[in-house]
Amino acid sequence: MAGTARQVHLGRQLRQLxxxxGLSLDEAAAHLERSRATVGHWERGHSRVSAKDLDALxxxxxxxxxxxEQLQQLRRESGQRGWWQSYKLPAYLAPFVGFEAEASEIFHYELGVVPGLLQTxxxxxxxxEAGRLALTxxxxxxxxxxxxxxxxxxxxxxxxxxxxxxxxxxxxxxxxSRAVMAEQLHHLADIAKRPTVNIQVLPFDSGAHEGIHGPILLLRFPDSAQSDVAYSDTVLGGHVIDDLRDVAELARLFASLQARALPEGNSSDLLRSIAHEHDQRAKE
Incomplete structure (x- = not known):
């Protein structure tokens, strides 16, 4: 079972420490007289470490x-409920929403769909309605x-x-529908005017590119002690990526896609142009 975002952050710090x-998981477990699996669950953020065990570690x-002091505070905060916990989210999605709620910056590339934070x-x-789950x-x-x-x-x-x-x-x-698409694209062009939202379009004529195999989603946090994380969503569910090398590679790929994409002004023009096309087709 996946844990909260704060549990995952704490677990990463414990694993790094x-x-x-120079200690193995077995050595840490033996010192606490706990099972190897229990300590492993703490490090992966799958369960919450007690105050006593944390102090001992x-x-x-x-x-x-x-x-x-930072990690003790992080442990205390890990027990707090987030707003999303009142919704019945799948277990694989809840930790990501927790990370998103704490992030200060998000870097998101999408190939076939408008990113969720920008959807009407x-x-x-x-x-x-078209997703993999049959929903009431x-x-x-x-x-x-x-x-x-x-x-x-x-x-x-x-x-x-x-x-x-x-x-x-x-x-x-x-x-x-075409009408839904027109509304969506006009929304993108409008929200792109906000100083905190940067939207770039990767045009067809950019050819083959680094993002042709799927989306990239990176999250950065205000606390520099918390490393960036990424999230992967597939037809089988999603999972958080916290390996530093993998996250760095995804950041490199995102930067490359940004460089290939149209500048913000040109992107806004293209958004409104395609929105107009959808508007016209909707009236036919």
């Missing part, structure tokens, strides 16, 4: 005093509501900066 101390790892209600509903009307509305709630962080004072690259095919693919 153990590695730096930090002493065993000879953690710096300032870090000890009608577009989001159409996406979920109540479940469908619940998923749409969660998506709209997540978007509130883009409002003034929400504390989130969003950098997006959208492949042109996602803008031309008819999701829902």
């Amino acid at each position: 153990r590695t730096n101390a 930090l002493e065993f790892y000879d953690a710096p005093e300032d870090l000890v 209600e009608a577009y989001a509903r159409a996406v979920h 009307e109540s479940e469908l509305q619940n998923w749409v509501n969660v998506r709209l709630k997540r978007q509130e962080r883009l409002d003034e004072g929400g504390g989130l900066a969003l950098h997006v690259v959208i492949a042109e095919e996602a803008l031309r693919r008819v999701v829902g």
Whole structure:
């Protein structure tokens, strides 16, 4: 079972401290008289470490005093409920929403769909209707509501900066209807005017590119002690990527896609042009 975002952050720190101390998982478990699996679950953020066990681990790892205080606070916060926990989200998705709620910057590339944080209600509903899960009307509305709630962080004072690259095919693919698409693209052009939202379009004529195999989603946090993470969503579910080398490679690929994409002004012009095409086709 996946844990909260704070549990995952704490687990990563514990794993790094153990590695730096030159200790194995078995040695840490033996010191606490716990099972290897239990300590492994803490490091992966799958379960919450007790205050007593955390203190014992930090002493065993000879953690710096300032870090000890940070991790103790992180453990206390890991038990707090987030707004999303009142919604019935799949276990694989909840940790990501927790990370997203704490992030200060998100870098998102999409190939075939408009990113969730930028979707209109009608577009989001159409996406979920065509999704891999058979949803009741109540479940469908619940998923749409969660998506709209997540978007509130883009409002003034929400504390989130969003950098997006959208492949042109996602803008031309008819999701829902032509009218839904026109509304969606006009929304993109409007929200791109916000200083905290950067939207670039990767045009068809850019040819083969680094993102041809699928989306990239990276999250950065205000606390520099918390390393960037990535998220992968597949037909089988999603998972958080926290390996530093993998995250760095995804960041490199995203930067390359940004360089290939149209500048913001040209992207906005293309968004409105394609929106106009959808408008015209909807009237036919």
